[in-house]
Amino acid sequence: MHTRYQHILCLATLILGLSACEDPIDVTLAEAEPLLVVDAWVDDRDQAQTIRVIWSQPYFEAEPLRGEENAQVLLIRDDLEVFDFSYEADGNYVWRPDDRPSLGEPGDGFALRVTVDGLEYIALAEINPVPEIDRIESQFRQEDIQYDEGYNAEFFARDIAGRTDAYWIKTFKNNVYLNKPEEINLALDAGFDQSGNTDGLIFIPPIRQNINPIPDPVEMDEEVPSPYDPGDTIRVELHSMSLDGFTYMGTIQDQLLNSFNGIFALPLINTEGNIFRDLGNDELGERILGHFNIASVSSMEHIVQE
């Protein structure tokens, strides 16, 4: 949501960076009870779909997550077709295509029902359509404010006209997902947010170009590696989201990138998902952590040429 903003702030912190210094410190944080998290982002592809039921942990605890083994996880399509997700390990509940090749198609509505310790939780979502990717291009570029020196790529696709669409663009380099917070690439229509009237356009350049790996920090005298090398495979996937899914991922993106904002940081805020306690009689209780979204996906692969 603030991506445009962050481009500006990047410029700002670049300058401040000349005098600033950052170092890790020890901080004591308030303790909190573990909270239930449901990570239910699935898609309509004919492959295994996973929903995670886990518990939150103290902020500095980097130990493996505590998965919930005794949950019941169901997806119910609006034609009352039920998909039962069965427990495998580490809090992962998985549904594999059976006589039904996939969960559904764009336009289908779903309810997620999760039961943990006798308490029921519910969320609703619909599969939104996604446009095809037209092409991916790569070329060697000199360094400037937008690019690291080396092979950089750009994808081209056009937003679906006549409706407000939200997308998450995921990039894989040689089949490995680019998972840095800076690499989260979200779009509302063809732009960053609702303010631009970008309905039905080709994705705007910063979104098209945010498919290049961000290098790890290097020392002053070290060379920044080329984002891609000839022979690398780039796969770009376009996942459709609901509008509240876009807001949810936007909050996550802001919070994860906030550490780059320096003196211009935003306050820490909590994510607000769409999964609630079901109290029966159409009454909803408290919101739990996590979010439910069901995406439609289009993808394209490209091999970087010399």
Added chain:
Amino acid sequence: MQKSLLLLLATIISISSFGQKVTLSGYIKDASSAETLIGATAYIYADAIGASSNEYGFYSISLDPGEYEVEFSYLGFETVVKKLELSENTKLDVELSLASTQIEEVVVLAEAEDQNVKDIEMSVNKLDINKIKSLPSLLGEVEIIRSIQLLPGVTSVGEGATGFNVRGGSIDQNLVLLDEAPVYNSSHLFGFFSVFNPDAVKDVKLYKGGIPARYGGRLSSILDVRMKEGNARQLEINGGVGLIFSRLSVEAPIIKDKMSFVAAARRSYIDVLAGPFLEGDDNVLNFYDLTLKTNYTINDNNRIYASGYFGRDNFGFGAAAGFNWGNSTASMRWNHVFGEKLFSNLTFFYSDYDYKINFGDDAANKFDWDAQIENLSTKLDFNYFLNPQNQLRFGAQGIFYDFEPGNAVGVSEGEVTDFSVEKKFALETSVYVENEQDISSKIKLNYGLRWSRFDYLGAGDRYILGEAPAAGEERPIIDVERVGSGESIANYSNFEPRFSIKYQLNETSSLKASYNRMAQYIHLLSNTTASTPVDVWTPSTNNIKPQMANQVALGYFRNFKNNTYELTTELYYKEYDDLIDYIDEADLILNPQLESQVVSGDGRAYGWEVMLEKKKGDLTGWVSYTLSRSERLIEGINQGNWYPSRFDQTHNLSLTGIYAFNDRVSASANFTLISGTPATFPTSRFEFQGYVIPHNAEDMRNNVRIPVYHRLDASVTIKGKKHEEKRWDGEWVFGIYNIYSRRNPFTIYFGQERDRVQPGANTITQATRLSVIGNFIPSVSYNFKFK
């Protein structure tokens, strides 16, 4: 409304219509440059009456005809005593000479030195530009905004943050005036340096409370910066070469004693310093400003001034990206004296803040964005020196605002998208009357009333909003009504009473109390810790109410040892209504429907301030301490409970000392100790789609404090040898900022390590301290004066 003002006027005038009086009036000036002096006094001991000169150096006293001994004085200047036989109205311009150190020791201490005790003003800090110049500073640059942060009640969210916070108010609650024109962004390089060129500044006054009725438009403070008029006697060149800026100012008479000018310019070297870090030759990184002023004395009763400021910060990264911002102001003023008692000033000003951003060097793929706030104003002020007991001020102002929240055009593969948000217009009008009255030799009052009105005007959209589904969530837009050009979309008006009283306990001490109510109709949209140059101002609308504040303050003022020491201590309590805040994930930029994302709440601030200043001797300086609290109550934030604002600082102590070894060598040091500012820390983390997300289980805002801030700075100034006939004066200033290299945290942020998390690995989350200044910073600069 008009009725009550007239009534007040009539009452005041009736108090004073007695006897046949004569009036002594004129200007008090600096003998060396003919520069007028603000706040100099004319005092008659025998009758214990006097007057001080106003912002334009004009004074006026009404007396019974007779013989008088009038003493004219101003701090740091030799006192002049004139024997006068007054039988009719008399004009007398008086020139005071700068006191040399030798003379200072034998001079009988002048009455003006206990002005802080005798005067009605409270919660006001005057900073002499020469005092500011002698303080140690970051990189040797004389800094007005940083200097006022050494005063009680003035804080900042941290090093390098733009602006300042006064008594628990946010930065947009300060009205920063440069020769009466508002400056919307007072910083260069984010917040490191202010836009004021010290060589062109004559007087700096900060009102934190007891704000007189003649000022309005912001809730928390008025920073009134007045520029020099320029030496009307001889050519004077000031300049300096520092690590950040080089400065040059020229002042000279155009017509001796009648017309003069000052032109002052600064330009940064940061591009030179940063050169090695920025690859490529076409990168731009600089900031500069130009300050100009001229004045013309038409005759005894008429004087005109024209002043202007133009400054810009430029960042460019080849053709690929550019970012620049800056202020420009222009003011034209006409002082006119009607007879001997009525002084008037008519001001026209123009002020503008704007920024421009561009990305992309390819015509088919680029993004251009700019935003602006522009205003034009007319202001008429009268200063009526009714009699020695009453000084009446009244006036009116109209400000026309033109907001351009953002013009943005993106081109993507040749497809053009216009993101622009429509312009907004508003008119702010006000009238005021205020009287400063001596009730007795012990009691002095200043009471006044300001009436302000704000019209948010079309052409524009009136958004009709519904209730938010839950506290702190976006309000739905129910309807959008189109309003024609010049028609009202929303309007507000407010009475703003002001009152101050001084009770003289004895010759050396007084008690003072004040109340003020302030209304603020325009707001800076900012939700980051430090405000950014891209933050935009927005008017009050039918959905965004004006922000209001009420403040009471109580003070005790005492001087010791022949006015060598001044003690000021004040208690204040301030309440805010309709402060603005935002929903989570609000889009403050290029958002036409912004109003639906603004929420309002209450605030309160209270504190105890104490300042002990030593004003004379080889060692001068002050100790300033503030104990305070600044809190907010906003629905949807901190579960609807009060929470400390980001600039809340429990303790704030600063010690400043300046020691003159001899005529040529002086040293200064400054120590600052500030409680850690509040911040929001997470308690937990959870994984979502492979990312580790911070979470605050209690949903608290500003629930912890970052570590305490302390810093010691020092500097030494060495002046060249003094020769009577020498026209060139030079001085070297050596300084060290942050002497013991403390890494004071600006903030502590939480996040995962910067390196990529490998598939299957656990994500390490950590806390990182960001120190804007991580080391001691030495500096050297050379300043010169040619006369």
